[in-house]
Amino acid sequence: xxxxxxxxxxxxxxxxxxxxxxxxxxxxxxxxxxxxxxxxxxxxxxxxxxxxxxxxxxxxxxxxxxxxxxxxxxxxxxxxxxxxxxxxxxxxxxxxxxxxxxxxxxxxxxxxxxxxxxxxxxxxxxxxxxxxxxxxxxxxxxxxxxxxxxxxxxxxxxxxxxxxxxxxxxxxxxxxxxxxxxxxxxxxxxxxxxxxxxxxxxxxxxxxxxxxxxxxxxxxxxxxxxxxxxxxxxxxxxxxxxxxxxxxxxxxxxxxxxxxxxxxxxxxxxxxxxxxxxxxxxxxxxxxxxxxxxxxxxxxxxxxxxxxxxxxxxxxxxxxxxxxxxxxxxxxxxxxxxxxxxxxxxxxxxxxxxxxxxxxxxxxxxxxxxxxxxxxxxxxxxxxxxxxxxxxxxxxxxxxxxxxxxxxxxxxxxxxxxxxxxxxxx
Amino acid sequence: xxxxxxxxxxxxxxxxxxxxxxxxxxxxxxxxxxxxxxxxxxxxxxxxxxxxxxxxxxxxxxxxxxxxxxxxxxxxxxxxxxxxxxxxxxxxxxxxxxxxxxxxxxxxxxxxxxxxxxxxxxxxxxxxxxxxxxxxxxxxxxxxxxxxxxxxxxxxxxxxxxxxxxxxxxxxxxxxxxxxxxxxxxxxxxxxxxxxxxxxxxxxxxxxxxxxxxxxxxxxxxxxxxxxxxxxxxxxxxxxxxxxxxxxxxxxxxxxxxxxxxxxxxxxxxxxxxxxxxxxxxxxxxxxxxxxxxxxxxxxxxxxxxxxxxxxxxxxxxxxxxxxxxxxxxxxxxxxxxxxxxxxxxxxxxxxxxxxxxxxxxxxxxxxxxxxxxxxxxxxxxxxxxxxxxxxxxxxxxxxxxxxxxxxxxxxxxxxxxxxxxxxxx
Numbered sequence: 040x041x042x043x044x045x046x047x048x049x050x051x052x053x054x055x056x057x058x059x060x061x062x063x064x065x066x067x068x069x070x071x072x073x074x075x076x077x078x079x080x081x082x083x084x085x086x087x088x089x090x091x092x093x094x095x096x097x098x099x100x101x102x103x104x105x106x107x108x109x110x111x112x113x114x115x116x117x118x119x120x121x122x123x124x125x126x127x128x129x130x131x132x133x134x135x136x137x138x139x140x141x142x143x144x145x146x147x148x149x150x151x152x153x154x155x156x157x158x159x160x161x162x163x164x165x166x167x168x169x170x171x172x173x174x175x176x177x178x179x180x181x182x183x184x185x186x187x188x189x190x191x192x193x194x195x196x197x198x199x200x201x202x203x204x205x206x207x208x209x210x211x212x213x214x215x216x217x218x219x220x221x222x223x224x225x226x227x228x229x230x231x232x233x234x235x236x237x238x239x240x241x242x243x244x245x246x247x248x249x250x251x252x253x254x255x256x257x258x259x260x261x262x263x264x265x266x267x268x269x270x271x272x273x274x275x276x277x278x279x280x281x282x283x284x285x286x287x288x289x290x291x292x293x294x295x296x297x298x299x300x301x302x303x304x305x306x307x308x309x310x311x312x313x314x315x316x317x318x319x320x321x322x323x324x325x326x327x328x329x330x331x332x333x334x335x336x337x338x339x340x341x342x343x344x345x346x347x348x349x350x351x352x353x354x355x356x357x358x359x360x361x362x363x364x365x366x367x368x369x370x371x372x373x374x375x376x377x378x379x380x381x382x383x384x385x386x387x388x389x390x391x392x393x394x395x396x397x398x399x400x401x402x403x404x405x406x407x408x409x410x411x412x413x414x415x416x417x418x419x420x421x422x423x424x425x426x427x428x429x430x431x432x433x434x435x436x437x438x439x440x441x442x443x444x445x446x447x448x449x450x451x452x453x454x455x456x457x458x459x460x461x462x463x464x465x
Numbered sequence: 466x467x468x469x470x471x472x473x474x475x476x477x478x479x480x481x482x483x484x485x486x487x488x489x490x491x492x493x494x495x496x497x498x499x500x501x502x503x504x505x506x507x508x509x510x511x512x513x514x515x516x517x518x519x520x521x522x523x524x525x526x527x528x529x530x531x532x533x534x535x536x537x538x539x540x541x542x543x544x545x546x547x548x549x550x551x552x553x554x555x556x557x558x559x560x561x562x563x564x565x566x567x568x569x570x571x572x573x574x575x576x577x578x579x580x581x582x583x584x585x586x587x588x589x590x591x592x593x594x595x596x597x598x599x600x601x602x603x604x605x606x607x608x609x610x611x612x613x614x615x616x617x618x619x620x621x622x623x624x625x626x627x628x629x630x631x632x633x634x635x636x637x638x639x640x641x642x643x644x645x646x647x648x649x650x651x652x653x654x655x656x657x658x659x660x661x662x663x664x665x666x667x668x669x670x671x672x673x674x675x676x677x678x679x680x681x682x683x684x685x686x687x688x689x690x691x692x693x694x695x696x697x698x699x700x701x702x703x704x705x706x707x708x709x710x711x712x713x714x715x716x717x718x719x720x721x722x723x724x725x726x727x728x729x730x731x732x733x734x735x736x737x738x739x740x741x742x743x744x745x746x747x748x749x750x751x752x753x754x755x756x757x758x759x760x761x762x763x764x765x766x767x768x769x770x771x772x773x774x775x776x777x778x779x780x781x782x783x784x785x786x787x788x789x790x791x792x793x794x795x796x797x798x799x800x801x802x803x804x805x806x807x808x809x810x811x812x813x814x815x816x817x818x819x820x821x822x823x824x825x826x827x828x829x830x831x832x833x834x835x836x837x838x839x840x841x842x843x844x845x846x847x848x849x850x851x852x853x854x855x856x857x858x859x860x861x862x863x864x865x866x867x868x869x870x871x872x873x874x875x876x877x878x879x880x881x882x883x884x885x886x887x888x889x890x891x
Contacts, residue, residue: 243704260703264749275852276738276761277686277828278669281729288739292721299715303707312702313714315749318742323690323759325740333749335702402703 047391047449051158055441058150062440065091065130065146066138075431076138080131080173080184081109081212086219088130088142092170093223095149099156101168105220106228108188108195109172109213114165115152117455122231123165124455125414126151126447128239129174129185129406136175137433139423139440144238145170147444151451162455164233171406178203181370186406188228190413195228234454234464235410236381238419238443240435242403244426252442253396254420255385259408260310260400261344261374265334267355269294271362273320273328284326288318290362291330297358301350302336309347310337310402333369339400341373375408380465381417381454388449394442415464417450419443473817473875477584481867484576488866491517491556491572492564501857502564506557506599506610507535507638512645514556514568518596519649521575525582527594531646532654534614534621535598535639540591541578543881548657549591550881551840552577552873554665555600555611555832562601563859565849565866570664571596573870577877588881590659597832604629607796612832614654616839621654660880660890661836662807664845664869666861668829670852678868679822680846681811685834686736686826687770687800691760693781695720697788699746699754710752714744716788717756723784727776728762735773736763736828759795765826767799801834806883806891807843807876814875820868841890843876845869 068088069078078084089111093103096113104112111130114123128144148168155162171189176182179201187193199210217225241247246254271285295313302311315333334351338344355364382398389396401418410416421443424434457464494514495504504510515537519529522539530538537556540549554570574594581588597615602608605627613619625636643651667673672680697711721739728737741759760777764770781790808824815822827844836842847869850860883890 243701262703275669275828276740277688277736277763278852279736280733281735281737282733286738288721288742289725292718292725295714295718296722299718307706307708309707310703310705311707312712312750312752314702314744314751314753315747316714316742316744316753317747318740321741321743323741324738324761326738327740327742335750337703402701 047388050449050452051154051160053150053154053441053444053448055437055444058146058444059437059440061146061149062138062143065142069132071431073431076132076136077134078130078132078136079134079178080175081209081216082178085131086216089170092130092145092149093220099153101152103223105216105223105225106189107213107225108185108198108228109216110185110189110228111170113149113152113168115155115162117162117164117166119164121164122233123167124233124451125167125169125235125410126237126451127169127171128237129171131173131175133175133177133429135429135431137428137430139240139433139435140242140428141174143240143435143440147238147447150444151448154448162452164455166451166455174406179209183404183406183409184209186409190409191229192409232410232414234381235407235414235416236419236447236450236454237405237407238421238447239405240423240428240433241420242423242426242428245399246420246422247424247426249397250395251397252394252421252439253385253389253446254399255382255396256377256401256418256420257382257398258339258374258376258400259404260337260339260402261341262370262372262404263336263344263348263368264370265351266367266369267294267332267334268365269330269359269362270365271328274326276324276326279326285361287327287330287362290359291316291332293358294355294364297354298334298351301354302347305338305343305347308338309343337402339374344374372404372408375411377407377411377417378415378464380457381415381450384450384453385417385419385446388446392442392445394446415454419446419450473814476875476878477580477586479576479580479867479870479874481863481870484572484870485863485866487521487572487575488564488569491568495558497857499857502558502562503560504556504558504562505560505604506601507635507642508604511557512642515596518556518571518575519646525579527578530650530652531642532615532652533639534611534624534654535642536611536615536654537596539575539578539594541581541588543588543590543592545590547590548659549593550659550877551593551595551661551836552663552877553595553597554663555597557599557601559601559603559855561855561857563854563856565666565859565861566668566854567600569666569861569866573664573873576870577874580874588878590881592877592881600832605635609830609832609835610635612835616835617655618835658836658840660807661833661840661842662845662873662876662880663831663833664847664873665831666849666854666859667846668849668852668854671825672846672848673850673852675823676821677823678820678847678865679811679815679872680825681808681822682803682827682844682846683808683824684765684800684802684826685830686763686765686828687767688796688798688830689762689770689774689794690796691777692793692795693720693758693760694791695756695785695788696791697754700752702750702752705752711787713753713756713788716785717742717758719784720781720790723780724760724777727780728773731764731769731773734764735769736761763828765800770800798830798834801837803833803837803843804841804890807841807880810876810879811843811845811872814872818868818871820872841880845872845876
């Protein structure tokens with residue numbers, strides 16, 4: 040009888056109190072006076088968190104390793120040596136972060152390893168915890184560096200060259216990381232995966248509003264961002280005739296309305312936002328010369344996202360006159376769908392454990408986005424109070440914290456037993 | 466034979482070199498490293514400039530006096546004691562000001578007094594130079610304080626309470642001014658005027674473009690300014706459905722276009738500008754909650770200005786939904802027309818002196834705006850290079866500087882001889 044066939048009731052129970060106390064222990068590292076956490080990527084606090092995790096792993100005999108991109112792995116061996124089921128998230132936080140974003144997924148994964156260890160269960164294949172390097176991007180932008188390098192989307196050289204506001208490079212911090220843990224083996228980034236499962240707080244209030252405990256994430260919506268610059272001609276507000284003006288604020292108003300209209304044609308799932316606008320010289324009595332603004336565009340379907348993105352660029356071009364427009368494409372993160380088999384397994388676990396659950400889309404990006412093209416991937420969401428995240432008041436209920444880890448354990452064992460050949464991991 | 470009847474050729478010539486050297490001498494007070502002038506209202510530099518002017522006056526026997534609003538007067542007595550012809554402008558500058566704005570009008574007026582003194586001419590009534598307190602408003606906002614109090618539009622108590630960025634009040638500086646000049650008599654603000662004439666650089670490039678030397682200003686266009694606040698609801702750019710949003714930037718775009726359309730209906734003389742826009746929280750991935758922006762509206766006709774102003778307020782109300790709008794009226798300075806008789810006298814002087822001239826509208830505000838309701842008022846413009854003003858590179862040609870002072874002398878003597886009763890000063 041494989042694990043896949045076993046009744047969920049026979050799988051071991053995680054220890055919610057142990058997990059909670061580890062979460063609070065980790066929150067001491069980089070603790071802020073306001074109950075929040077400041078544990079930015081590759082900082083001394085981030086290294087201290089890694090050291091604590093490696094220590095906990097040693098106590099239960101799981102082996103730590105780093106890749107050269109600073110991703111940390113803790114592996115519980117399986118009955119065979121095949122590709123592991125990878126579970127985890129990230130340890131780094133925003134500068135004004137909370138006690139759950141990222142670290143919850145890592146410690147839920149650790150709770151799975153420890154529960155299996157304590158129960159004497161050897162999974163059919165390795166189960167590997169991962170703590171991805173720099174998911175947040177607050178110190179070194181943009182984030183998700185570790186998972187991007189692992190997935191081969193960015194080169195190691197590329198991320199090593201990125202510097203923080205004080206001029207310190209990722210490369211220098213990665214070298215310091217290697218010096219700090221000389222006993223931990225290091226390998227090149229990337230290896231074959233059997234599956235990937237990432238638990239995380241929802242960072243929205245859908246689960247809380249509907250009194251649900253578990254979200255089986257269907258996918259992460261795609262996102263494009265742009266910076267548009269409209270350039271006109273500065274002039275005196277009291278003298279310059281209207282017909283001679285190239286007024287960048289008026290051009291902005293035309294472009295903004297045309298873009299919104301083009302976006303709305305894509306139907307109810309589109310999200311189009313102009314959130315940041317900078318006017319120059321921004322003086323009450325000067326016809327404005329320049330407006331620079333940012334667009335945030337999201338949709339679950341890449342074809343729609345591409346179509347609307349092109350329509351926005353065309354709107355800037357068409358409506359700017361007599362000003363000129365320049366479009367800078369910034370983020371271009373395609374939408375991805377998660378494994379239907381894993382989603383079904385998450386919902387089955389929740390049902391068996393009596394946890395109200397739903398499928399839902401992730402509006403925010405996660406490292407799982409970069410695993411989905413590589414393997415069967417999934418995310419498990421638990422509620423966070425008021426949907427609040429990236430904030431010292433970020434909070435998750437201890438029962439929900441435990442529930443998510445239990446569903447992770449159940450789903451992880453099912454995935455470890457499943458085989459790609461028979462379609463169990465579609 | 467009155468002065469009014471005398472041929473202009475028989476009137477004395479001003480001394481252009483003397484005037485130019487006084488301009489350069491005054492530019493030393495508050496001189497900036499970049500050739501500009503920083504001589505803000507009621508500063509030590511402003512007091513030093515007043516002291517220098519009072520000293521020059523003593524040398525030719527003209528009597529100085531202050532009013533309690535800090536306006537400085539130098540009076541050349543006339544044959545009779547009637548209401549004076551008031552001539553001048555202001556000594557204060559913007560923090561990054563130039564060597565001509567304001568001070569040119571004061572020193573051209575002084576050149577008139579000195580020329581008449583040297584020629585032994587006693588005008589039929591007093592000719593009084595004025596240096597208005599705080600025209601610029603850079604330190605104590607808004608400007609034109611001295612002329613507003615003189616005209617009775619603001620109370621002395623009201624302006625005394627205004628404080629600069631360091632918390633120093635106008636009242637404290639006026640008291641210091643009185644202590645600095647104990648020998649100079651002080652009187653209450655406001656007295657009867659026979660006429661008012663203010664020379665000034667154009668601060669636009671109409672005269673330069675058309676190779677003209679003298680502008681007889683027809684009036685100052687009216688100006689209204691507003692601050693509009695559009696209030697929506699902050700939300701997550703990735704999650705909030707479009708139909709649930711109250712997006713303040715989209716509301717701004719609708720309002721800005723509707724306002725521009727309403728303004729353009731007023732024809733070619735309207736000037737409508739949204740020069741300053743502030744978005745909150747102004748973050749790329751947050752649906753903006755608030756847009757606060759400034760409107761600058763100008764037109765030579767008050768009826769049009771009032772009509773367009775009302776239309777702008779209506780546009781904010783109509784187009785803001787689902788956001789709300791709040792309108793704060795700020796500046797409301799009606800248009801004014803200058804004396805046709807004085808304008809004709811200015812053009813006649815220019816013609817007699819061989820100076821190419823035109824009538825033109827002033828887009829910028831001046832102290833003369835507050836004199837026009839009180840008496841026959843006029844302004845004489847001379848070109849400034851490239852129309853540049855409020856800038857260290859501000860420049861006027863020495864020949865034009867002299868020309869404006871000559872036209873002032875001619876016009877001033879005509880006005881002094883004219884009587885209201887026979888319609889000479891319509």
